[in-house]
Amino acid sequence: MSIMSLRLPDEIADTLASLSKATGRSKSFLAVDALREYLAREAWQIEEIQKALKEADAGDFASSDEVSAIADKWISNAR
Numbered sequence: 001m002s003i004m005s006l007r008l009p010d011e012i013a014d015t016l017a018s019l020s021k022a023t024g025r026s027k028s029f030l031a032v033d034a035l036r037e038y039l040a041r042e043a044w045q046i047e048e049i050q051k052a053l054k055e056a057d058a059g060d061f062a063s064s065d066e067v068s069a070i071a072d073k074w075i076s077n078a079r
Contacts, residue, residue, distance in 0.1 A: 008016070020027045055061075062070075 016027050016030060019025075019030055023030070
């Protein structure tokens with residue numbers, strides 16, 4: 001396990017302290033949990049973007065008919 005030191009704005013430090021007290025979890029636990037969730041979400045998003053770029057580079061796009069069908073579905077659901 002690594003140790004990392006960082007500066008937090010007062011409002012984040014205060015919120016972290018309040019959540020720590022309310023949940024009975026340490027500030028360290030909550031910070032690591034938040035970082036874990038953030039990093040997983042960002043990694044997923046980057047992976048999806050990279051997949052989409054590969055598809056685009058390969059010319060794998062939706063046809064006009066496919067786009068129209070999806071648009072029609074959203075339009076009819078919005079009514």
